[in-house]
Amino acid sequence: EAGVVQSPRYKIIEKKQPVAFWCNPISGHNTLYWYRQNLGQGPELLIRYENEEAVDDSQLPKDRFSAERLKGVDSTLKIQPAELGDSAVYLCASVGSSYEQYFGPGTRLTVT
Amino acid sequence: GDSVTQMEGPVTLSEEAFLTINCTYTATGYPSLFWYVQYPGEGLQLLLKATKADDKGSNKGFEATYRKETTSFHLEKGSVQVSDSAVYFCALSPTGANSKLTFGKGITLSVRP
Numbered sequence A: 001e002a003g004v005v006q007s008p009r010y011k012i013i014e015k016k017q018p019v020a021f022w023c024n025p026i027s028g029h030n031t032l033y034w035y036r037q038n039l040g041q042g043p044e045l046l047i048r049y050e051n052e053e054a055v056d057d058s059q060l061p062k063d064r065f066s067a068e069r070l071k072g073v074d075s076t077l078k079i080q081p082a083e084l085g086d087s088a089v090y091l092c093a094s095v096g097s098s099y100e101q102y103f104g105p106g107t108r109l110t111v112t
Numbered sequence B: 001g002d003s004v005t006q007m008e009g010p011v012t013l014s015e016e017a018f019l020t021i022n023c024t025y026t027a028t029g030y031p032s033l034f035w036y037v038q039y040p041g042e043g044l045q046l047l048l049k050a051t052k053a054d055d056k057g058s059n060k061g062f063e064a065t066y067r068k069e070t071t072s073f074h075l076e077k078g079s080v081q082v083s084d085s086a087v088y089f090c091a092l093s094p095t096g097a098n099s100k101l102t103f104g105k106g107i108t109l110s111v112r113p
Helices: none
Strands: A005-007 A010-013 A019-024 A031-037 A044-050 A053-056 A065-068 A075-079 A088-095 A101-103 A107-111 B003-006 B011-014 B019-021 B023-026 B032-038 B044-050 B056-059 B062-065 B075-077 B086-093 B107-112
Touching: A005 A088, A010 A019, A019 A088, A019 A107, A031 A075, A044 A065, A044 A075, A075 A088, A101 B044, B003 B086, B011 B019, B019 B107, B023 B032, B023 B086, B032 B062, B044 B062
Parallel strands: A010 A107, B011 B107
Antiparallel strands: A005 A019, A019 A075, A031 A044, A031 A088, A044 A053, A065 A075, A088 A101, A088 A107, B003 B023, B019 B075, B032 B044, B032 B086, B044 B056, B056 B062, B062 B075, B086 B107
């Protein structure tokens, strides 16, 4: 079975520009997570979806970050406008019936 | 809140050496504990897990035992290989399904031939 797909793999933008990341979870996985991983740190949760509902977005910086999962399948995470401190790897994970989180390869964002 | 503390790295070992990577945690209740591995250029992969006290998770020669009395989940391998070179993350999730993971900072392991 295909794993979690993320695109793009790399993105370089100037500060104040918008950026979007896309995630397609494993087929049939209803739970989807977005994490941010800063250099030298472990991933930190940004938002969790159950189907199309965001059930935990308490750590999402809502002034500039937004996310959607309109049909309960793929998801988009957006930053507008980006700041230098947003440079990180953005990870998507999905969960199936085994409750194991499967991670995608991530999108490495560099803000200049 | 919940937290995970990993020993400082990086760690460099010779092939066939014994490996221990320390991990301690702070959490309420009875969390599930995990070790994830990230090979160069790849995503995070679950290496092993334990869901209750005294459980031992094992995979690919790696082992870790859930020690509630010391709130620890140390990762061990008796004989490392060059192919084990990667970043290792300890993590926990609260009791219950579909709970978020709280990760440690990760530690880079390099194994030389």
